Amino acid sequence: MRLALAQLNPLVGDLAGNGEKILAACREAADLGADLVLTPELSLWGYPPRDLLLSHNHLVQQSDVLNQMASILAHEAPDLAVLVGLAEQAHDPQLPQLFNALALIKSSQWQVVARKQLLPTYDVFDEKRYFRPAGTPAVLEFERDGRRWRLGLTICEDLWVEEALQGKRIAGPDPIAALLPQNIDLLLNLSASPFSQSKELLRQRLAARAAQRLSAPVIYVNQVGGNDELVFDGASFVVDEHAELALQLPSCRESVAIWDATSTATHLDVPTIEPLEKLFRALVLGVRDYAGKCGFKRALLGLSGGIDSALVAVIAAAALGADQVTSLLMPSPWSSAGSIDDALALAKRLGMATHTVSIATLMTNFEAALIPPLGKPPEGVTAENLQSRIRGTLLMALANQQDQLLLSTGNKSELAVGYCTLYGDMNGGLAVIGDVYKTNVFRLCDWLDSPAAETCRKEVGLPTKGELIGTTIRQKPPSAELRPNQRDSDSLPDYALLDPLLKALIEERLSTEQLVSRGHNPALIGRVQQLLRRAEFKRRQAPPLLKVSSQAFGSGWRLPIAAE
Known part of the structure; x- marks a missing residue:
């Protein structure tokens, strides 16, 4: 039996187009x-459809x-x-009135053959708002060339059951x-698993563990593409x-590949991809x-x-083409000549159009008005x-006027x-590197300028x-030139x-005692915790990232914003 892994990039809610x-x-x-x-997973809807499901x-x-799909396939x-x-x-x-499910289209008909059992509600996921969990496993009997195959069917989170991993x-x-006890021949896992660092390797380890437990191959098919804040790799x-x-399909692009379930081929050597390259490609895909x-x-x-705007300019040029990206320089009396020269030189290297608007007079007028x-x-x-805020206003005006x-x-x-600054440098429709720490910004830029990125x-x-x-x-040295x-x-x-302290606070949710035990300075911990809390109202008004x-x-x- 030959299975096609269709790694697709859907538009959420576009059922006909999908x-x-x-x-x-x-x-x-x-x-x-x-x-x-x-x-x-949810390939007809695109993931996550959120309240479109209602x-x-x-x-x-x-x-x-x-x-319509069943009719067309029966003919073609x-x-x-x-x-x-x-x-x-x-x-x-x-x-809820829905199941997250799989349908088999075959012989001019379609029928539901599996339902998702584990419904995630952590982090960005909110599936219990929309779906009921299934209570039993799903096995599909599929006959081809005189052999009856027993296919175990799981959906995304159903594979994520290994606490040790x-x-x-x-x-x-x-x-x-x-x-x-079902004696399946293959396990199929159809997923919509967003990108994050090291997640690709974890998926493979989970699938490998399932293959060992079931003594059967595991086929893992994941969505690709950016949907709002999420990037699927x-x-x-x-x-x-x-x-x-x-078999390994590429990251960050649509692909269809065939795997023959009767093949005796075993090990596949896959070139190692630098984590910084994976991060860069994910950001490019997200912007595009x-x-x-x-x-x-x-x-x-x-x-x-x-360095921040330089990295965003490179990502935007890679995502949309440099000829579709415009940069605006807005020097103030405090802007150094070096910064202006660096910005113009970067734009020239990328082939990106620039405009320069001095804000000195606007600053004087604003100050006088106040x-x-x-x-x-x-x-x-x-x-x-x-x-x-002057710069933010100018940028929004240009973007509005030019449909950018x-x-x-x-x-x-x-x-x-x-x-x-709210209503200033936070203005925008998308915060491209809003989930990239400053130290990683430097690492990405060092990598981009290295031969490894060629x-x-x-x-x-x-x-x-x-x-x-x-x-x-x-x-x-980093400076906002204020x-x-x-x-x-x-x-x-x-x-x-x-950055290491922020990562421990944000991504690991460590306590003060745990942070101290890791060697972080107690005074710095308290200061950063306070800054993190006080900035919540700003983040609530930030563009999507x-x-x-x-x-x-x-x-x-x-x-919460109003909290201790």
């Missing part, structure tokens, strides 16, 4: 001699699309079958254990019954899909000559923030401690020779100290 995408994958699979096509019109449309590829992710309606008045798991049954694969990798799926062809950003109500000129943080997506350039470290740069359409970011940008000779270190701890860590400041971060 159905066409699945049909296109089926046509490709049929040409490759496939018997059964596997598509990701739309009656969408549920009615779902049946129409499935019927009558011997082909496909598993499609869908939302199945329950036939009673109890809530994960450290923890959600409460509920063990779907893998429930399949042990794909990276679908097969592990054989010996827990050896037998966020812009495209929201109807933007062009983007705008403020270019300061600093003297009557204040009784004196604005000073301190108020005066410093005026620069950022404004990209915010702040990083996770700044967002965590509130080192950012192949990746070529593949995403960036110049391949010489530096992109530039040595002067990478090596200058006043003469100002540095980030005037207000914040050194990022080499700050691309989640690339285990805990981002997005829908999975749910702290």
